[in-house]
Amino acid sequence: MPMQRTLLRGGTVITMDPQHGTLPSADVLIEDGLIAQVAPHIEADAEIVDVSGHLVMPGMIDTHRHTWQTLLRSLCADWTLIEYIFAVRLGVSPAYTPQDVYLGNRLGALDAINSGVTTLLDFFHCNNSPEHADAAVTGLSDAGVRAVFGYGFYESSPGAPTWFADHSDRLADLSRVADAWFPSRDSLLTLGVSLTEMETIPFETARAEILAAREHDALMVTHTGSVWGMPSGVNALAEAGLLGPDQVHVHCNALNDDEWRLLAEHGAKVSISPETELNMGMGRPVFRAAEQHGIKPTLSCDIASFNSGDLFTQMRVGLGFHRWAETEDMNLRGASPERVTSSAETALEWTTTNAADAVGLADRIGRIKAGMAADIVVVGGPGTSQHPRLHPAGTIVFQTGPQDVRHVLIAGRFVKRDGTLVGVDLPKLLSAADAGAAGLLERVAKSGRELPGAPPQGWQALAAHMIPPA
Template sequence: MRTLLRGGIVVSMDPVIGDLSRGDVLIEDGRIAAVAVTIDAAGAEVVDASGKIVLPGFVDTHRHTWQTAFRGIGADWTFAQYHAAMHGTLRPHYLPADVHLGNLLGRVEAVGSGVTTMVDWFHCADRPENADAAIEALREAPGHSIFCYGANSQDEITRVRAQLPGDDMMLGLRGPQRAPMDDVAADVALARELGLRVSVHAHTAADGGVDRRPIAGMYDRGLLDDRTTVVHANGISDDQVAMLAEAGCSVSISPDVELKMGFGWPETGRMLAAGIRPSLSIDDCPSAGGDMFSTMRTALAVQRGLDGGLTTRDLLEFATLDGARACGLDARTGSITVGKDADLVLLDAEDPSVFPVGDPVGTVVAAGHPGLVDSVFVAGEAVKRNGRLLGVDLPALRARVLASRDRIAAAAGVPVDGSWTPQLS
């Protein structure tokens, strides 16, 4: 099957191809076959991309997708309140069906806003059936999804790994701020045995006496390498940043949640100065929006306010190619490069909120929003066209998610109208 995207503004994120003010992209058998000003592809299905910005799909390297049904409920919460509410109060009432619906809606939302690759950092791991339900939803929804399993049982991790070969799984470490270092070492050893990349939360936000040098502890035990993604890393010391760089780790920045919840300044600039190309992530939709546009804009504005550093192209690279590198998928996705999967997003460049487009990269980062997403292709298959998701019964899904949310909230005895302030013990 051949598809030709004709006449778009192509932002390839490939240093050789660069940007094309008017260009064509040819898709063959799910991969990018050619990128040029003009391509003659007789017999190909032609998609008119004139008036559109053609981008590689976004890569979200850390999202707790199971929480999607409680969108917006935690917009005013601190991290301690979020943890008490989502994990202490609501999570015990989640059934596998609720997990499935949260993951399904969250993944549909993500791909609809241009996130073609997403790491689902799953820690609603109270029972094996929850993990099975989460995986089923990710398979049902369009997009490349990586199940990052934050289970406490090595037997359970091994069981799920048998279902998810290749690059479809990561291990979500409990980490030194949640578990003894010997347990962290055992988990990393299992991940290496099973061929899994790992992701671990680490920061110095006030959180009940956590380890203030989590990176140093892992570094000293040889638990960090280029298969490790550290989530947040707010407030870690300069020597620990250097340890991450030396070990070849990646870092996932969630700027909206980090600022709102009191983690401190996003560490985008510090990581970049140390030679670490960070990636970007949403984190959780109870507290933040689920799109990469607002995430890029927050990260840019904060760092420019702090030190004048970063450019819009930096941010777009964090959200695409650097995200793919963090997942070990940069040979497969993250840029519009011949041979890679055709993971592509078409944005409406004629919408009044962005027209006229001069610098497409600056426009996407400074003014982009999900309403611009006209089309999304995943491995060459259209999953959104003309602003509409394909193959998704949204009215039915909305009804099921509302019923799930209301059941969980009633069981927990909490309101969902924003009036709930979680109490800390």
Template sequence: MKRILLRGATIVTMDRQGELAPGDLLVEDGRIAAIAPALDVEDAEVVDLPGHIVIPGLVNAHMHTWQTALRGLASNWTLLEYFRRMHAGLATAFAPEDLYIATRMGALNQLDCGTTTLADWCHNNPTPEHDDAALEALLSSGIRAAFFHGTPKPDPQPGQAPFWEVPHPRRELERLLRQHQGRPLLAIHAAVLGPHYSTLDVALHDFRMARELGVIASLHQGGGPARTPEGWQRLEEEGLLGPHINIVHGHALSDEQLQRFCALGMSFSAAAESEMSQGHGHPLTGRLRRFGRAPSLGVDLESVLSGDMLTQARVALGMQRSLDNLAYREQHGAIPPTTTIVTREALSWVTVEGARMLQQLDRIGTLAAGKQADLVVIRATDLNMQPVHDAVSSVVFHASLANIDSVMVAGRWKKRSGKLLAGDLARDLERLRASGAKITRALGLAH
């Protein structure tokens, strides 16, 4: 792989080097070889980037990518409507080819928006063929992916056990681990039910399985009453909690539980915009900060909202600032003298914390010599970005898809000069539309 020198950009490393303005970054063999104010390099392709900002590739820590063909369909649904209409309804009409095109196009959109690592939480996979289709789609997109193997959530049928009584299919997870072991851009993990959505026996089985297989176990927490209220206590007593457990949303956890889980090294992924829209409650951001921790962020549902991770950082930051400001005003009767959260912290939620949650902070999440060359080039000369006084604040509060000039994963360009490098997009978009139309017709929701 040839060497690439990015020259003259403002580089936001999110690492010990801080910001370089201007700075040079050398990519060699898929990794970052050096970052400095100026590099004298021979035999490298030079990309001149004055007026551009380079940031680490964004990490989407939680998304159900299989819903891409249903964009906007659930935008007016509460969580209860979503359970009924999506999991018990629309999800049942998906063939493997529907999962493939939704996952591929969802992953490509992530790249287009500056996300280089996607945690794909796949829980509409009733057969191995569905799993294989989703994984083929992720690999074809060129994104760095963590595939969280889940299970469908249909309504119970006569004579069948309800999904909350069914242990995670360990054999299928083991098959996927064997089949994809060693792929540089793909990791396999488990999307389990957890004690909020399963019986105690199922939760114990699934958490033991994750520990024995050495995978991250990610689970939803919240959204109505828990099926096993005492579940977390039992899991903790069995020694099954630790850094490999990821809680998504996290609502209904007490402060005592949250503090204990933080001490155990568990990770937390918020989906601020989705949570506020569908009725989960306020994101955990502020509660985690009180215990010295921070969330990773995810889009959650493109059937509800945009896949842009910078929007998620902005929404999560604005929501927590609002809560903090309100608490101060109620206590002191005045506007706070200073803000509680700076924009750099919000950018870390969609870079550093996402990498930490995936246990890949040694490889991604910041720009540093030796790490994977996953990065985003933002065109800061555009009308909506000028003038730039604070590069991080400009990225968090002003940048959008329109400003994402180029995206690199493991040293390879996936987007260049504003154009996604993804083959025949028109053909794939037609397949996506056809899939969405087929699924909605099957449930009588076609317009």
């Protein structure tokens, strides 16, 4: 086959590479899915795409997204974390069919692509049957996104009918999924594992999940220290030699200094979900704690059942909180800062270079540099927020939304072009999603489960339902 070449001409290129920085006007040559050259001017036999007057940046990376929940968009906008757990995890999830999962994952992945997210760490914990897992992978694949599929071992609702007789069946199904869908680590989709929260299962069950993940060389993602007053499991994992750099720990709001030290010593990664954490009463996003312990923060959209599916919003909310937290003590003393402590480019690092390292793909994505995969986003167009562009990183973080994303390439292929998703019958998909959500909630209503489903008493009620007896 002839080599496929695309030349992005004349854009302001935010490379996120220390060697090149931001190039005011440069060309990017793409050959067979890889970045071949970045230079002020390139002559090549290639399809030329004029991106002058636009910003060119690496595709963004979301390090924790429950993509299947896209069918529940904004359902829990006014809920706390505990209400969410009872209503969605224990109430709605058991009513999901494989088709619901497929629609959620496909639409959610396309929503990500539309907003310049090219890679997802998909935290799949609606794994009610093998067919549910297959549908989740298929939804991601059909969307054309790059993703780590985090196979989950969760029981959607204790006591609810399930295909899996016991936890060993779920471990066996992980092996089936690995063999059926992930024969190579070089494809767009790679295998991960979504660990069950440590505080909700016996320790030996948690150990089995981690060992199974490592047997398949799978990245792990888990919620850690996200519910106040409950053990995080960090100390137990460290004592058992189970913490490691192949793990992304999500939220971490309730961790103490010793637990942070253990995560750092073992090279673990951290994902922060600013919108979710600030709105659901989960505590302060942990930028300061992570940085104090030498852990590079990353960002995630978490749940479309609550908040937005774009990382522009997470960067704005996260950077705003981080700057406020860094100056609060000074303000309370009656003083004002002379300069900000975290830059807009710092926020871009959270969603590019830091995130690429967290998902184990730093050699492939996160920078615009020769030899890297051509996962590229072009931002600009006629939107009022895009003119003038005086500060490239500032424009991305503070002025940009999904509507300003003109082009998205994944592995050199256009998946969004001229502001439109490529090869997607969007009206048909949205109609199917609307119908799917209506049918899903109708089944929930018929099951007798009530929404929002808040427990009568805080986390103690959660513990009574979810923590197994000693």
